[in-house]
Amino acid sequence: MAADPKLEASQALRKLIPFITMPALQFKQLYSEIKVIEVSQGNFLFKNGDTTNAFFYLIEGAVSLEAHDFKIETITASTEAAKFALAHQFPRKISARAIDNVRYVSLSLNIFDKQVTGSEEKESTYMAESNDLETDEPDDWMSVLLKSPIFQRLPAMNLQQILISLEEVRYKKGEMIVSQGDSGDYYYIIRQGRCALSRKASARAKEIKLLELCAPDTFGEDALLSGETRSMTVTAMGDMVLSRIDKERFIKLIKDPVLTYIDYADICNQNNMSILDIRPADAYNEYHIRGSENIPFFSLRMRVKDFKKESNIVIVCDDGSLSAAAAFFLIKNKLDALILKGGMGSVPSEAESSNKSSFAIDESGVETGVFSRADESEGVPSEKLELTMAPVSEETFEESGEINAGLQQENQDLKQENKYLTSELEGLKKQYRMLFKQTERLKAVLDKLQESK
Template sequence: MAVDIHSAEGRVIRQLIPLSTLPFNKFEALCAQIKIEDAEEGQFLFKCGDERNDLLYLLNGNVTLQTDLLKIETIKSDSPSARFALAHQIPRKVHAVASSRIRFLRLNADMMKSAQDVPYEETESFMVVDEVEDNDDWMTTLLKSPVFRALPPANLQKILMGMQEVRVNAGTVIVNQGEQGDFYYIIKRGQCLVSRKPAPNAKEIKLAQLSDQETFGEDALISGEPRNVSVSALTDVSLLRLGKEQFLTLIKQPTLKYINYQDAQDLVAKGADLIDVREPDEYKPKHLPYSINLPFFSLRMQLKTLNRQHPIVVVCQNGKISETAAFILMRHKFNALILSGGIESISPDQLKAPSSFPIDDGIETSNFREPGGETETSHSFSEQPSMQDDMERLRRFLQQLKTKYNILDAEKKALEMKYLALAKFTESLKAELEAIKKAGGGG
């Protein structure tokens, strides 16, 4: 029977995983085809070894998962586990038996896959999880992130079981700069402050303020390096946290995408952006043609300067920082890929020294034909000496100059903000010094 999407049952179905991630029109079309069934207590929904490719979701009542000798688990319709398909591995590893009168949804897995097959590019309207009315549901919070939407349902179920909710009071330091990473955090409700000390005895600098549904802690988990910032609670905060090993296994490994050097060449030739996230002193001596230097420390501040319509190939020295950068980009709806092994995996003759022109534009101006008519052909991403290729190189050159301009403009604004903060700090120091002098003079 068709499901009324506006009914109470329709709203329950809307929260099932991964139906909650579908665009509204696809969900509506699916509801016109899906089948809701009833079963009596003691009836088998499927048996161990069953290979029928259906997804079964419990809507009302209780279902027991068991083997011939052992009762494993009882799923209740009002529990978080009921948002996932019952023991969905094919062939089935257990029996599913109704332990009360139940209603359940039967959905063909191929039909579900077809509904999920949508282009990668997203608009804000695609994130239809906002339609779910239960805004206090932390799983809905997770599904608003593109990273979690891309995970297999089995991973989401394990995350559901492994995620802990913790509450901290305003003023509490949640993450300390310099410590090893242990958890990945999602802010369910509240405000947090991100800060950093540039040196052990320096004054702490405020970097950002985080709020509902934003995350932190992934950098240290992915890179294996100590925390590079501190995070403290500005208000009373409700957090969801996942342990390091679970994060790496359930989120990092299935999320990050790697490509080799040849595939990177092909993508850049088709218009992908090549972003090198190393520090400028590492980037300038040797780097890939057509790459733009966008140091990792400034990546978050400059996301608005990047084009979501273009795939982004991320490169660093050995691939480690690229992993963290790609995760950040994917969380903000960019199609990011990592050059496997980084610069270290590429032979020296495939890299470029700085351009002969005094323009730190992040691309190779020397790739254009020189006055003598000769072209440089000793590197990859090479060009053919034709008018069409010259025009294409010029187009890419102008495009990347524009990107570099946007990046530099963002850096300028960030530096201006730092200058104002330092000016205020200097004024406060002067005031303290004057007070000390007066107090000394009065003694």
């Protein structure tokens, strides 16, 4: 029995971008749209200026991409470059000529607009379960990345644009990738190698290593999302290969479709929300939303494994900007997070509290030192909004040990620097007193000189 060309094409297509992340049901719906086209050696798949509104995916053979008879690149099926659509700009800016006999799949541009809805989408989440459609390299950095919670939330068209826009950069051991205090320009994806994240409490403090990252980890989003400067320095621990995308594309293609904002009025109409205030403790104690839990932003990394996955978390900060970075981090860790639009500035005064109170953590009535709904006010949800935390495991303590040690060292450095600055201040005060006395003496001498004239 002869093999079905269309079935073979669909199996090859499933390994390409963005189909590798598409829900199984949605991908099955594409089957009727697949057009398998064969082109003999020397003929063109398309020419410069072609306006055919279709994506072309090479599944067999090799093609030469050319502009004005000048060869730009050779694309061979099953290679990294062939995972993307050929010359995706419209109209075509280059021509594609078959180097040998080739087969490619043609799909109309609106193919990615078809969505799967309801429980079917939930059950098929972005990866095919069928063995015959899985990628041959499940540990490949790109395949793993596309299975991550952030990238699973992106529309297929966005994935296509992101992966085409990625810029490859390389670093040697010891080279600095980003520096604490710099402005954020790029979002980074590790393809090969490891890097260390470190932080200085101040300019004079010792640099403390907080954690290490490896493929396919990502970093650099905090500064892009919050608008603040880089909070850490990232240094290559060996030869590294990374991909990066600039801030403008990151905001448009990743941030905007991933993050969801909610108004305070909508929170009041929900019964299953937990409110997480990520401001510093002193700001939280001054005023906060009744029913919220306080975990400062820089403590989230240590506490994230304690959250229960079923929690619906609303992130609160001063104005909503830092909440974007926090929500992105929680989503990356498979948690559902929303952002309070406008932050505390959008909360009516009657819904705020300045009293730190507590809530029971178990049936024994033992109280934590954290605040709970002490009294009710109109306009605030009647149900207690508490952040449900899972039991803290030994593994969690072990994983946070290095970070805790780093923070303790950072605290010691701050104390040492404070001691140094205090000593320096005392020295300056002493110099000031000496100069003041000398000035007074000079004034007295001048007064005597003027009197003698």
